[in-house]
Amino acid sequence: MLNVTLRQLQVFASAARHLSFARAAEELHLTQPAVSMQVKELESAVGLPLFDRSGRKIALTTPGEYFLVHARRMLAALKDAADTMARMKGVESGRLTIGIVSTAKYFVPKLLAEFRREHPAVELRLQVGNRQALVAQLQGNEVDLVIMGTPPRELETRAEPFAANPLAMVAAPEHPLTLLPQVPTDLLSNEVFLVREPGSGTRASMEAFLKERRIYPALIVEMPSNETIKQAVMADMGISFLSMHTMGLELRAGVIKVLDVDGLPLLRRWHIVNMRAKLLSPAAEAFRYFVLEKAQPMLLNPPFRYVLPGSDEERAVVAPPSQ
Numbered sequence: 673m674l675n676v677t678l679r680q681l682q683v684f685a686s687a688a689r690h691l692s693f694a695r696a697a698e699e700l701h702l703t704q705p706a707v708s709m710q711v712k713e714l715e716s717a718v719g720l721p722l723f724d725r726s727g728r729k730i731a732l733t734t735p736g737e738y739f740l741v742h743a744r745r746m747l748a749a750l751k752d753a754a755d756t757m758a759r760m761k762g763v764e765s766g767r768l769t770i771g772i773v774s775t776a777k778y779f780v781p782k783l784l785a786e787f788r789r790e791h792p793a794v795e796l797r798l799q800v801g802n803r804q805a806l807v808a809q810l811q812g813n814e815v816d817l818v819i820m821g822t823p824p825r826e827l828e829t830r831a832e833p834f835a836a837n838p839l840a841m842v843a844a845p846e847h848p849l850t851l852l853p854q855v856p857t858d859l860l861s862n863e864v865f866l867v868r869e870p871g872s873g874t875r876a877s878m879e880a881f882l883k884e885r886r887i888y889p890a891l892i893v894e895m896p897s898n899e900t901i902k903q904a905v906m907a908d909m910g911i912s913f914l915s916m917h918t919m920g921l922e923l924r925a926g927v928i929k930v931l932d933v934d935g936l937p938l939l940r941r942w943h944i945v946n947m948r949a950k951l952l953s954p955a956a957e958a959f960r961y962f963v964l965e966k967a968q969p970m971l972l973n974p975p976f977r978y979v980l981p982g983s984d985e986e987r988a989v990v991a992p993p994s995q
Contacts, residue, residue, distance in 0.1 A: 866909060
């Protein structure tokens with residue numbers, strides 16, 4: 673065990689997170705044979721198999737699951753040490769790992785590009801996943817900061833709102849509900865709903881809204897991404913509940929329509945989140961302040977605008993009052 677290297681721990685943790693040597697190689701900028709070699713050397717040092725290999729698929733063995741807990745602790749301790757040294761130097765450089773929910777990938781690159789112009793010495797790394805996966809990464813100290821809609825209540829975090837996240841019910845332009853000036857909620861129970869997987873923040877918001885309005889969809893079809901859902905909506909396969917941040921191009925092109933449903937758009941907030949007990953590096957603090965000060969005007973200026981189905985009335989989504 674004394675021969676285990678930091679690189680082997682990094683490779684193992686990445687392969688365990690993705691359950692893929694190919695994805696780990698891509699993330700760490702290595703070749704796949706190099707990843708396989710590092711894992712084999714680690715298994716030799718440990719004296720136990722850490723992965724079950726079946727064709728192209730891999731899975732953690734029981735020893736692998738236990739070792740992963742310790743590997744994450746060791747990597748987290750080294751990250752904390754690096755952040756402490758960076759604070760003592762008082763520099764804004766080094767690596768910054770940011771986790772984002774998949775819906776946020778439609779606007780976060782714009783923020784990162786502007787941040788990089790102001791802080792060129794910071795090396796950025798982005799982790800994209802659903803809310804459930806990112807909460808686990810936050811708890812495991814695998815990310816410095818997370819951008820998400822609903823902060824985790826089960827963890828001691830600092831969660832700061834920075835921008836509005838409008839959620840709307842949408843359909844294809846030819847869908848019968850687009851002919852109605854206002855959609856009665858009881859009609860929505862007859863519809864097929866195209867939804868994200870369990871663990872998605874957007875799905876959780878949709879389920880809370882449907883429960884509050886006593887809407888019981890005729891059929892729910894799960895899909896793995898916002899892009900897949902948008903394509904299915906445009907094909908008139910069903911209706912969906914999506915963040916308007918994901919649909920800017922489609923709304924302007926008129927290939928997706930916002931349904932006028934009472935209580936929608938639902939205005940939620942984006943939050944930037946970090947573990948309360950974790951001391952942020954200067955780079956992480958710089959990004960946190962950047963998001964809190966500049967994200968709102970960048971994301972909602974100009975505000976989202978859309979035309980209601982069956983009319984020429986244009987509406988605008990603006991930021992909710994500060995809370």
